[in-house]
Amino acid sequence: MIVGQQKKAEEIIKMLGEDWDSLLIAGCGTCVTVSLAGGEREVEALANLLKIYYGKKGKKVTISTDTVTRQCDFEFIDDIGEKIEDHDVILSLACGVGVQHLVERHPQKVVFPGLNTSFYGATTGVGEWAERCVGCGECILDRFGGVCPVARCSKSLLNGPCGGAQDGKCEVDDDIDCGWELIYNRLKDLNLLESLLVFEDPKDWQHYRDGGPRKLINKEYYNE
Amino acid sequence: MSEPMSLLQKKLEAGHFVVCSELGPPIGANVDFIKKKARKLVGYVDGVNVTDNQTAIVRMSSIVAAHFAREEGLEMIIQATTRDRNRIGLQSDILGASSLGLNNVLCLTGDHQSFGMDPGSKNVFDLDSVQLIRAVHNMVHKGVLLNGKEMKVPPKMFIGAAANPFGDPFEMQMMKVEKKIEAGAQFIQTQAIYNLDKFEYWMEEVRKRGIHEKAYIMAGILPAKSVKALRMMKTDVAGMDVPDSLIERMEKCEDPEEEGVKVAIEIIERVRKIEGIRGIHLMPVGWEKITPEIIERAGLYPRPEVE
Numbered sequence: 001m002i003v004g005q006q007k008k009a010e011e012i013i014k015m016l017g018e019d020w021d022s023l024l025i026a027g028c029g030t031c032v033t034v035s036l037a038g039g040e041r042e043v044e045a046l047a048n049l050l051k052i053y054y055g056k057k058g059k060k061v062t063i064s065t066d067t068v069t070r071q072c073d074f075e076f077i078d079d080i081g082e083k084i085e086d087h088d089v090i091l092s093l094a095c096g097v098g099v100q101h102l103v104e105r106h107p108q109k110v111v112f113p114g115l116n117t118s119f120y121g122a123t124t125g126v127g128e129w130a131e132r133c134v135g136c137g138e139c140i141l142d143r144f145g146g147v148c149p150v151a152r153c154s155k156s157l158l159n160g161p162c163g164g165a166q167d168g169k170c171e172v173d174d175d176i177d178c179g180w181e182l183i184y185n186r187l188k189d190l191n192l193l194e195s196l197l198v199f200e201d202p203k204d205w206q207h208y209r210d211g212g213p214r215k216l217i218n219k220e221y222y223n224e
Numbered sequence: 225m226s227e228p229m230s231l232l233q234k235k236l237e238a239g240h241f242v243v244c245s246e247l248g249p250p251i252g253a254n255v256d257f258i259k260k261k262a263r264k265l266v267g268y269v270d271g272v273n274v275t276d277n278q279t280a281i282v283r284m285s286s287i288v289a290a291h292f293a294r295e296e297g298l299e300m301i302i303q304a305t306t307r308d309r310n311r312i313g314l315q316s317d318i319l320g321a322s323s324l325g326l327n328n329v330l331c332l333t334g335d336h337q338s339f340g341m342d343p344g345s346k347n348v349f350d351l352d353s354v355q356l357i358r359a360v361h362n363m364v365h366k367g368v369l370l371n372g373k374e375m376k377v378p379p380k381m382f383i384g385a386a387a388n389p390f391g392d393p394f395e396m397q398m399m400k401v402e403k404k405i406e407a408g409a410q411f412i413q414t415q416a417i418y419n420l421d422k423f424e425y426w427m428e429e430v431r432k433r434g435i436h437e438k439a440y441i442m443a444g445i446l447p448a449k450s451v452k453a454l455r456m457m458k459t460d461v462a463g464m465d466v467p468d469s470l471i472e473r474m475e476k477c478e479d480p481e482e483e484g485v486k487v488a489i490e491i492i493e494r495v496r497k498i499e500g501i502r503g504i505h506l507m508p509v510g511w512e513k514i515t516p517e518i519i520e521r522a523g524l525y526p527r528p529e530v531e
Contacts, residue, residue, distance in 0.1 A: 154336055154338075155306075155307070155333055155336060155347065155349045155352070156349050156352075157333065157349070157352040157353075158352055158355070159352050159353075159354035159355060159400070159403055160352075160354065160396060160397075160399060160400035160403060161391070161396060161397065161400065162333045162353075162462075163386065163387075163388030163391040163397070163415060163462065163463040164335070164336070164391075164462030164463050165391065165392060165462075165463070166392060166462070166463065167392065168392065171335070171336055171339075171462035171463070172336050172338045173338075178392075180396065181392070181393060181396075184393055184395075184396045193395070193399075196396065196399045196400075196403075197399055197402060197403060197406075199354065199358065199403065199406065199407060200354075200355075201355070202311060202350070202351050202355045202359075202370065205350065
């Protein structure tokens with residue numbers, strides 16, 4: 001899923017400015033709900049906080065809330081289409097995809113991002129998420145024992161570790177596991193260590209961001 | 225075997241035990257700084273590495289600094305890390321370096337940018353060190369670029385790689401060394417050695433795998449002038465193994481600089497006896513002026529001449 005982190009209240013308040021009377025805080029019910037950043041609960045909490053803030057300041061505002069299933073589908077955005085049009089500004093607590101999709105559906109509206117979109121990750125503990133994939137567009141997990149060197153090695157090395165790791169920890173930070181040690185341990189368990197000697201060609205980064213913004217069409221379903 | 229690409233390769237092929245040292249380019253555009261440092265090394269070394277934005281700190285480019293040092297009469301080894309340049313930039317620089325008469329290259333991944341003063345910079349790592357070695361090998365020996373384009377005048381490069389005998393896990397690190405040689409590395413310069421027992425064990429494993437017969441191995445020597453420097457290396461430098469006994473020895477001594485030289489000479493004497501070690505690579509970080517003294521006292525002066 002996409003993991004997000006809510007921006008600090010001060011940043012949000014500064015971003016919103018003064019030039020509005022009504023604000024809709026729009027949550028997203030999928031990924032960022034799971035990462036406890038932009039779901040219904042966070043939307044309500046932020047609304048309460050902003051109401052107190054503007055109340056104390058003496059600014060008369062209307063702050064409404066709503067959370068849709070997914071902001072990355074027009075179908076769900078349209079559930080609150082009228083509400084969006086009724087408010088001066090929108091604060092989206094979806095990931096960057098959701099924010100832009102709102103903008104696309106409501107081109108006349110000012111939409112602010114309430115989250116920082118962090119990464120694609122998994123839940124690794126209570127209140128903890130970790131990056132597992134960068135979306136390189138050409139999956140190579142088959143050759144690395146199911147541990148991604150692109151996402152989990154700080155240098156995205158494909159032909160083995162650098163010399164900087166110590167005690168299984170990355171040279172960048174002791175909190176980061178050396179991705180290559182994870183690959184090594186996994187291949188050892190699978191009795192596939194010899195595969196570490198296979199030369200891995202330079203990756204074709206065109207499938208990643210380096211080929212420009214990506215688009216996918218499934219011809220079976222696509223309606224021109 | 226094909227014709228040697230460089231003077232350093234000639235010396236190694238002639239069977240000489242070689243001495244390489246290192247020169248760090250300035251943070252600034254000071255040419256005299258390089259020339260002065262270079263002149264002090266003339267006659268004492270068979271090759272001088274010029275680091276490539278080491279520890280991810282902006283410095284004068286390795287190739288340009290190497291060019292100026294070469295003008296003073298030194299044989300140079302440029303360093304190329306994959307951190308800052310993609311395959312286009314790296315190959316372009318290999319062509320440029322060769323055309324300047326810089327015909328040795330050490331291919332590295334490079335320290336992560338979080339080590340330096342620009343942790344917010346975007347890293348590149350388009351290639352890794354093994355892929356870079358293969359790319360340079362194909363440029364030099366097959367006359368083709370990574371994209372398959374043929375060159376009428378290919379570059380000339382004697383290709384080197386780094387190895388860390390103290391990196392974890394041991395077996396995986398060893399496999400990476402094998403991979404580098406398979407990709408085209410002709411010489412290896414090791415991480416600085418303080419833990420000799422561990423290094424000897426590593427060399428045993430190197431010999432078992434026949435690595436020493438496929439590449440010239442130079443042992444890394446880093447003379448430390450203070451106990452503070454040693455402690456810093458132990459805790460802050462990625463992949464270093466500094467035994468506590470050595471730190472104690474430096475603590476107890478009266479003249480740390482003299483002790484540092486002695487330690488370096490002892491290490492040189494011990495690694496010279498190891499089968500498969502074909503030279504040393506001195507890296508007196510921040511203490512470059514000590515290089516001639518160490519080389520003389522280790523009995524490695526004067527350096528051999530080759531035709």
